[in-house]
Amino acid sequence: MQVKYGDYSQEQHKSGCLASDRLLPQRVIGQYKMSTEEWERRIMVWWADHRGMNRDAAMLEYLKIAQDLDMYGVNYFEIKNKKGTELFLGVDALGLNIYEKADKLTPKVGFPWSEIRNISFNDKKFVIKPIDKKSNDFVFYAPRLRINKRILALCMGNHELYMRRRKPDTIEVQQMKQQAKEERMQRQMEQERLAKEMTAREAAEQKQREYEEQMNRMREDMERAQRDLEIAQETIRRLEQQLSELHEAKRVLEEKERELRDLTEQLQSERQMSEEERTKLIDEIQHREAQVTQMRDAVEQKTVETNELQQQVEEYRERQHVQSNIINVASAASSNSSYNHQHTSSNHFVGEHNGHDDLTDAHVELMVDDDINYPQTELDRVTHTEQNVNMKHKLEKLTAELDQARVQDGLSDYDVLHMENKRAGRDKYKTLRQIRGGNTKRRIDQYENM
Known part of the structure; x- marks a missing residue:
């Protein structure tokens, strides 16, 4: 797949894109309890492991493994x-x-x-x-x-x-081989440089996505904080209205209490008052006392409600203060991280470019x-798999996985x-x-x- 199509791309190579390719011999497919889709998914995973390898290098790796097979070229x-x-x-x-x-x-x-x-x-x-x-x-x-x-x-x-x-080899052939070797090294260095740049670019894009997600979260937090602020402002307005009503109720209560005191003093001072007048005055005093008691209860209720609203306002203000600090800190951290990442990436690319230009010497050994x-x-040769420990472990893991789906009768x-x-x-x-x-x-x- 690497030789035929180049690097695997998740966006370009969707499921079913290899349906027209002969991925494996039918004899091999019949030995495992796996569908064509399962084989395709596995092959795509293995294909993705070779990202960054050019087609010539991929073909060479394929031939290195193939030539180690017992029946290859026979x-x-x-x-x-x-x-x-x-x-x-x-x-x-x-x-x-x-x-x-x-x-x-x-x-x-x-x-x-x-x-x-x-x-x-x-x-x-x-x-x-x-x-x-x-x-x-x-x-x-x-x-x-x-x-x-x-x-x-x-x-x-x-x-x-x-x-x-x-x-x-003759001197001419050795020189041609040396020139080809230098060209391969040059291509390999260029591929490594491009691979590093690609990796750095992908890392930068990932960081950019993370920053965008972080900004979206911050925007949601700000919108939520704005809604909380509007609720707090409405609560403050209600509190101010409640305080105004409380002050008015207290003023009326004080006025009623003063009238009640005046009536009580009048009752005590008027000794020569007739019984009818005294009874009428006592009724008036009792009526005023009931009004004062009722108003006092109402004032106490309004005081409780006002205290609750005031507590809610304090909580909203404290929450708004904390959210504001978090957003400010997150914004500062995001700006600093973005600057540092861009600065580091820029230095990385310059460093790679300078290092690439410095590598101009090569060692040539001529044997006559x-x-x-x-x-x-x-x-004296050993198989390519034995030389490549990483590949050996991958193949051993793959063999162990496939053995679980193998059909022994096949x-x-x-x-x-x-x-x-x-x-x-x-x-x-x-x-x-x-x-x-x-x-x-x-x-x-x-x-x-x-």
Whole structure:
């Protein structure tokens, strides 16, 4: 996906966008209890892990992993040895390998191209002469003549490439390789710079989104504070009205109390008053006392209500003060953070640019040897997965997850063989070291006795 479409984008690559792609062989899909949509979701997650990798690098990583597979680049041909045993001959870039009929994963005998001196065939008989003159010829029989022709062509091409790869490079080739290496380094540095800029830009955009969310929350807080302020102002207006009514009630109460005192004094001073007048005055005093008591109760009730309103006003004012302080502090912090982030990002980009321009030197090592040597470097090689610990852990985790959805009945014979090799700790290069052990004569004898 990385090679074909580039970086994964959540906005662009929606669910179902890979429906027309052949993501996996049908044989593999049938081995797991997973739908096409589930496979697509998993592949998109793995695809997103390769963000920032260009198409060439992605293809190279793919080939590094693919070349470590047991059957990668192998052309299989049905053959028989002198005993008539049916076997498979595997022709690949590293040499010739002999497989048993039931196992095309694990070769039993191997011959690197550097050990082969001459190849020929006569009808269905194919003869390979090793460099070791003490060894017998490597002879096998193909079922048809045209198969021998194809084997011969593959042997010639792979042998030529194998020897050419292992010859010391000329000065011109070394210079071309060095130039290509410098160009790759330049591209890689440019990609790293762009990746860092992209990461910094994404971080800045994330910060901007956070600031916008923070400003929205602050705006909501301010609107809520404004509503509280309006409620407080209405409460204050009611309080002022209540206070005015309370003052008026107290004034009327004081006036009634004064009239009551006057009547009481009048009653006490008028000794010669008639009984009728006295009774009338007492009734008037009692009526005034009832009015005063009623008004006193009303004043006390208004006082209680006024105190409650005053307390509410104080609470609103305190809350408004706290909210105002919080908003001011948040605004100041947001401004400072925004300035610091922009200042830091700017310095980061300048620093990256200056560092990129300073890296202009490179080390070149030229090796020239008059004695041509053809080392079998594949014997010292380990798989790309073993070299990359992070990838190894990812693949182990992926394998564990997929094993839970695996359908055991859907496993092929080669799946079982691969799992057995994996449990035994065998891989392609460990097997090569094993089957190329000993001299050529011993391996040819081993082949003849299969």
